[in-house]
Amino acid sequence: MKSLFWLVAVFAAAAALAVFGRMNEGYALFVYPPWRIEVSLLLAAIVLLLFFALLYAMVRLVHHALALPAHVRAYRERRRRERAQGALAAALQAHLEGRFARAEKEAQRAWDEGGAPGLAALIGARAAHQLRQFSRRDQWLERAAAAGESLQAARLMTQAEMALEERDFGAAREALTALHESGPKHIATLRMLLRAERGAQNWEEVLRIASMLAKRDAIAPAVAEEFKAQAYVEILGRVAADRRGYEERLRRIPARDQALPRVAVTAARHLTALGNAALAREIVERGLAHEWNGTLVALYGELPELEAPERAREAVARIERAERWLSDHAEDPQLLAALGRLCAAAELWGKAQRYLEAALSFEQSRAAHLDLAKLLERLGRPADAQRHVRGAAEMP
Template structure:
């Protein structure tokens, strides 16, 4: 369609020229004493057009001739710029391929070529970023080769270049250098340096997933459990982990935080640092109660911590595995001397609702023993001794039965119970 339109336009122009030139009888007389020259107007017009074309072509030719040196210089600079970029790409490719020595040499070559360009007063528009990336690749290669001195030198140069760039360089470049520096410090097992590097980041960059992951590793390595727990919470909110992994990490850190308490006051402060969801985790609440028992703290407070776990277990016995049920029974048994009527009623009700649970039988039996209900205690402990899988609880159940028999003066039954308890010890040692 376009060709047809052009063809029609050419025909139109030809027709217009033919009409103008064919009927044009005008002449131009040039007086050049002693001559007189008569020229057709059409010929003069064609001559003027031809003269214009010749002059235009001549000027274009002269301009091209005089621009040859400048074009040659631009071509040489362009080749040098391409060499800089080629060296950078080569350094990255060698680094990814695991050829760290060659990657370092390619990064040095890029720096040298960029320096030559700068000396010719023809620096790259992205010169600062090019130098920063070249130093970063050199530092990465030196780190892989365990050359810490060269790595630190490159890293400092990269930081200096990114700091002096101001508005000419995107902030992400400097942040990337700082994140890599923190990563290298972590690999060197230098957690304080890694945390210091991360704190130098802007506030927004500190909340990025990569920065939070590095902070979590560094805090755990430096045993800053509370800081690691706060970081894990942020990562969980950002969905950096699967729900199962996030639950496991937070649970482990909360348990570690409680384990660091060396007295009841520190334990209460650690418990206060936990969020409501973390306090309701069975592993965390049971561990907190165990620490309270170990530190000779307030056992009534420990039972308060255990109450949500207990209610969840009573409502759904499968919500706790066997190991946690045993731990729960042990920690509640440790506070039976000071247990109140409400907790005794809860224990008895739970045992009645689930009469075949040996852990509840043991706990209810020990509670009856503390209240001097000897007959019921003997019945429950005997049933528990026959069903308990935990060696420790099994031994303690038979030892309690032996003491009950001795209180009644039944030496034969007591001896048999002591024998069963001793048999448990032998089997556990075997």
């Protein structure tokens, strides 16, 4: 478009000069003693224009000649950036395709060309890590660290990911902690920190981070409950030898979390072993109100070692509650077997036999056979007891 404009302008100027020449009979006189030159005014104007055009062309030519080194440098720099960007793109593509040796080679090319050296170093570090060339990986990470603060977050994330893959949870926690200190706690880093804390068995931190992620809706509620249940189980296991300390730590667990099946099962078993039958019963009842669970039902039928009168009172209290569950779970073999054991503990022999036989009618189990064998032996029926002992032995 610009060239067309100039072409039209030249033709317009030529036409204007032609019209001017025909309408004007003036002349121009040039005197340089002893010479005198007389030309038409039109010719003088044309010569003058040609002179200025030639002068302009010479000035432009000199300018371009002087600027040529700068143009060459700019061209070379542009070509270098293009090569660096091409190498960086090739390195990223090769890494995503799983061709890690080629990815590292292309990352080296990108680094040598100087285009985005920090990103090239991170891709090279990831590729070397996948090739298990840890010395080269560390060299790449040093290059990335030297690339500047703008890539600090990406470098620390890369270090944490690679440490988690190697199950070096301490190094992962160190990198992620440094990342959190330098900026906001992003969801991705919190998820990685959760993995690191689980691996390092820092269960109190697992609880805290899982709760944070759940509040941000960053993990599914069921996943958060699973993480919290695992943490509570491990925490309770560490204090299971101290009844007072165990009960204090259990009280610090929210009631909703106490009702999680894994937590309730663990707490009930520990409390039974520690002799706190009432609290074990409360935990199981709360857990079953939250979610009906066969393991919890079976635990409800287990009593701790207590004095005979106290054991009988505890058994009767549990029988009363368990028999109310029968209205909704009349054919549950675990519930029937638990009632059978509780009735035996309360010396309600007839009811114990009926419940155990009913449990076996719905599901054959070694535990129910053995419980019934013990009961029949106590009732003076050794032949029937032996039959159930054989039934237990034949169970797979």
